[in-house]
Amino acid sequence: MKYSPALQGLIEALRCLPGVGPKSAQRMALHLLERDREGAVELSQRLQVAVDRIGHCVQCRNLTELEVCEICADTRRDAATICVVETPADVLAVEQSGSYRGRYFVLMGHLSPIDGIGPEDLGLDRFERRVAEEGVAEVILATNPTVEGEATAYYLSDALRSRGVKVSRIAHGVPLGGELEYVDGSTLAHAFSGRRPLE
Amino acid sequence: MKYSPALQGLIEALRCLPGVGPKSAQRMALHLLERDREGAVELSQRLQVAVDRIGHCVQCRNLTELEVCEICADTRRDAATICVVETPADVLAVEQSGSYRGRYFVLMGHLSPIDGIGPEDLGLDRFERRVAEEGVAEVILATNPTVEGEATAYYLSDALRSRGVKVSRIAHGVPLGGELEYVDGSTLAHAFSGRRPLE
Known part of the structure; x- marks a missing residue:
């Protein structure tokens, strides 16, 4: 039954x-x-x-009902800085932190040869051209610290540096409020290798 | 944002x-x-x-697209036995056990004075009349072994016995495959008080 x-x-x-x-x-x-x-x-x-x-913003690929999403259309935002993230949820997370006033590029995924997802599927070819043509000064790579996310960041930094664009990666380390005791080894290793001198 | x-x-x-x-x-x-x-x-x-x-079966109150649900309309099922359960999911569970060939009455809830749910809201007034009029021989109470489920079973057994109908409650005890060690105290107490002589 x-x-x-x-x-x-x-x-x-x-x-x-x-x-x-x-x-x-x-x-x-x-x-x-x-x-x-x-x-x-x-x-x-x-x-x-x-x-x-809902479709994709023609500029940043984020989900939106408009042709150009609100963030891309906002002229008060710094057009010379682009933050690359994997998903629309990542855009929201960065926006909520209130620490970023540039624009975004949403990959809607990450490079994953095993699933047949190459640079074209993420719109990276068009993105590279756009960065070069629009005189972007800095691209901040904020893909996830996973194997695929790191590979995507590496691919992009390689492609963009040859075009003379400044490329940076967000810092990975001990989260605020986190206790050393409970942070995993790879994160700690990142935190040590990414240490900065106190001024 | x-x-x-x-x-x-x-x-x-x-x-x-x-x-x-x-x-x-x-x-x-x-x-x-x-x-x-x-x-x-x-x-x-x-x-x-x-x-x-989807609405409710006019006879058993189960969810159905028909006026009378498939189970109530099935003449091969024993019309003299009615099993009272709380939800449509309970009907499915009993059906899947394959151990019952009678009909059902689905309360779509349980008595809960604190939420203002009385006998009329569960259709119990009509159910009692139906049981008396249709010559039902046995009503099996399969409400959940919670405070509200037990109270509902108690209310029904009280109302039906005065109409001369045989009323039974499904057995509660140690589940098959369960280990005594991990069974909670109230279940064990039920299992002991409901013990039966081996024949």
Whole structure:
């Protein structure tokens, strides 16, 4: 015995969400139908609107409904500095830190030969040309400190330096509020090799 | 800074799902838009279909697209036995055990005076009349072994016994494959008080 077709269909469709297995999908479907039908209708509409309207910014590739996203269109931001991140969530994290006033370039992934993701898939060819043409002074590489993120940063620094652009990498080390005792070895190694003289 | 309105709206709408907080909602929205737009459209449609079509079976109150659900409409099932459960998921669990061939009554909750849920909200008044009128021989109470579930079972057994119907409660004790060592005290107490002579 299974649930009725419409219920079964909803349960299966919910599994497209990351981290949702058969049991959670069942719990979600029953919750929506028993307790939150308004929420379900709202979610249905929001999904449709999001898929219909959201595309990529032609300049930075971030998700947006506009042709050029708000950050790229903001003339008060420093156009000579571009921060390269992997995902739209990374843009939000940097924005929330309030420490950056330049522009972004969102890779929407990282180099991963094993998955067949090369420089063109990340728009790096166009990005390199844009950097050279628009007179960008500095590119800050803020890809994740994972193997793929580091490889992507290395590839970009190589490609951009030959075009005479200043390239920097964000610092990796002990996070604020972190305790040395609980920080992993690779992070500590980074923290030591990246030490700076106190002035 | 926030995401664009359509993206922000989707993230907020996803929070109607149980167990989904702001971070998961953000992850889900970005996953759908970056990697699974087809899944998002499918989910949007399934939600709409489910909300439009799924209602309650007029006999057992289970979720169904039909007026009378498949189980209630199945004449091969024993109409003289009714198993009372709290949720549609419980019906599925009992069905999957393959140990029951009667019908169901789904409370869609349990008695909970603190939340203002009384017997009428669970359809118990109509259920009692139905049991008396249709010549039901046995009602098996399979509500959860929680305070509210037990209270609901107690209320029903009280109401039904006065109408001359046999009322039973499913057994509670050590689960199969469970080890005594790891079973909690209340379950063990149930297992001892519910012991049966070996024949």
